[in-house]
Amino acid sequence: MKLLLNSFWRAVAYCMHPRVIALSFLPLILLVALSLGLGYFYWEPALDMVRSMLDASEWMGRMWTWLETAGVGQLKVALAPLLVIFAVTPFIVVLSLLVVALMMTPALVSLVAERRFPMLEKKKGGTLIGGLFWSLGSILLALVAMLVSVPLWLVPPLILVLPPLIWGWLTYRVMSYDALSLHASKDERREIFRRHRLSLLGIGILTGYLGAAPSLVWASGALFAAAFVILVPLAIWIYTLVFAFSSLWFAHYLLAALEALRAEQLISPTPPGSTASPVVVLEPVTVQDPHDLGNPPVLPAP
Template sequence: MGLLIDSFWRAALYLWRPRVIALSMLPLVLTIGLALGLGWFWWDPAVAWVRGLLDSTDWAAPLWNWLDGMGLARLKAALAPLIVIFTVTPLLALVSLLIVALMMTPAMVELVAQRRFPQLERRHGGSLLVSVLWSLGSTLAALLALLISSPLWLVPPLILILPPLIWGWLTYRVMAFDALAVHASREERQALFREHRGKLLFMGVICGYLGAAPSLVSASGALFAAAFLILVPVALWLYTLVFAFSSLWFSHYALSALAQLRQAEASAAAAQNAGQADALALAHEHQADRPLDSPPATPAER
């Protein structure tokens, strides 16, 4: 538990570093940039297409008549731009978040490695291709587990237990692999997964629950249209912050565990070498104590 708590508070402190803050703001910058670029080229055609679709829809005619009767005829003109904004913004946010996710984990691992473990040997036990295949395989396994276990979600306690466990398993598989891909060998990674599986799963579940908070904020933005353009960027920033914390937590924990594993192996090797050296010294001492003209030692003497 000491390593678990130590890596947790270190990850929380690292969130305040300028590099982490800059990465957490990057999705907002990308979203705004993509929105401005798309708006410059396709805003007018998109709004015109949505407005034409609304005008040609039969069910919308009573709505327009009702708005005219209520003195809200101007709302009809504003409805098409709002639909375009509400449709495009989450897609832009998702694309930006995926781009940053691919950049963030290597950046967090490198930050922790440079500041805490500069002498830790990099044995490159996982390439980019292996990492992608590992993530895809783990994701498919998690989705299959969710599908198989979905009937059990009807039992009230299990819906609060099974999905977090499955997503926690997926989180620890992907995050821990990425944290160890550069520094650990394949054998070291397998040994650490076996030894720390329970704690890594616990970390994954906690990170999964933390990731639910931005979803609530985003859902609130969908319910309250007036706050949509404020709550969606806030949810996007929180998603990135939770992802950064998860990457930092797994990086601190995995690299610390790897350093301890290598230290234990080095101590065991040193002890073994010392034992062999002592045995050789005793053998030489025994030979030196025997007279030069004495006959060879009998089996009993040996």
Template sequence: MRLLLDSFWRAVAYCMHPRVIVLSFLPLGLMVVISAVLGYFYWDASVAWMRQALDAWPLLSGVWAWIGGIFSSDVKAILAPLLVVLAVTPLIVVVSLLIVAGFMAPALTRLVAERRFPELEQKKGASFIGSAARSFGLTVLAMLALVVSMPLWLIPPLVLVLPPLIWGWLTYRVMSFDALAEHATAEERNTLLRTHRMQLLGIGVLCGYLGAAPSIVWASGLLFAAAFFVLAPMAIWIYTLVFAFSALWFAHYCLDALARLRLQQAVAAVAPPAIDMADAKAAASQWSAP
């Protein structure tokens, strides 16, 4: 428990570090770059296609005429760009978060290692390709578990338990592995994951609940629709900050646990071997014999 609380407050403190703050704003900057590139090459074509799609829906022709009579303007000319933005934004958000997440976790682990454990030897127990393949496989399993468990979400208590538990399991399996990938051997990693399984799973579940925080912004209904261009970046920044906090918490806990494990192994290696009591008694009887 002491290791759990110590790593928690250290992760909170590290969220104030300038490098972490810069990384938390990285998805927003990446979104701006991707949006600018896509807008430069595909904006006019996308708006024209959306305008044609709106015109092709005969069921909505009466709605457009009614709205146009009220506002005395071409509603479709205003609605088409807005629909393009709403349709493309989730894709840009997901791509930006995935790209940043792929670089953020190793960068934050290195930050923790440089500041707290500069003498901890890096034994390279896992490769980048192996880590990425493992993360992909676990993500697929988590998505399947979410789909299979959806009927149970109709039961009110379970909808508050199952999704965070599944995401917590995924977070625990992925981030604990990544936190130890550079420093621990495969044997050390397996030992730590087995010994600290419940603590790491608890960290993952708590981070899973924290990951639901941006849902409050998305669920603001009409307020979100009215202030989309303000609330959407805020929600994305919260997502990134929660991810950074989770990576820092796992990095502090796992590297601290690894340092303790190696210290225990070093002490055990230099400790004198225990004397078997039967052999000691036999030796004492021999010396005491006339």
């Protein structure tokens, strides 16, 4: 718990560092360009498709009639943009995580290592290609889990638990690998994952809940169309800062855990993940000349 809290406050402090703030704008520029490009080409077709689906639904037609009777028929105008935005949001989150992992996390880990762990040896147990495949595989598993769990979101308590749990697991997988890829060997990484799995998952879940906060900004952008152009980049930047904070939190926690593991190995040099076998020291046995058969061999005293 001490390591968890210590790394948390250090990550908060590092978020105020000028280098971290400057790095947070690099993914923002890329994501804003991507969002505007997709919106320019596909926003209106997506709205038309959603509206045609809503108009073709007999059940939705009855609901529109009831809403118009109640005097709130204008909600029909805002429903289609809301549905499009809510459908796109998970993919924006995943893309933000991937962009931060590729563009920001190595720089943030280097910043933490330079300032706190300058003497920590770099064993380079991970590679860029390995990290990319690790991230893509984890993202694919998270998307499958999200799609499978969507029906459970209709149960009120589970919608507050399942999405942050899945995003937390994804954040833990991606950020932990990237934080240790340069400094830890494969065996050290596996050992740290084994020892600190619950704490790392807790960090991922907490940052997952933080990542759900910008969804309010997305919803506001749908309700106030005039501010949509401003609120969408703001939401993406908040996502980026949340992921940057999670990168710093994982970096502080994991590099400190790696330093402690190596200090432990210096005291008891046992390879990570292995079990030390007891060393048995045998005393030499003195045997007489085989030609001297008159006397028995001399054995050491017990």
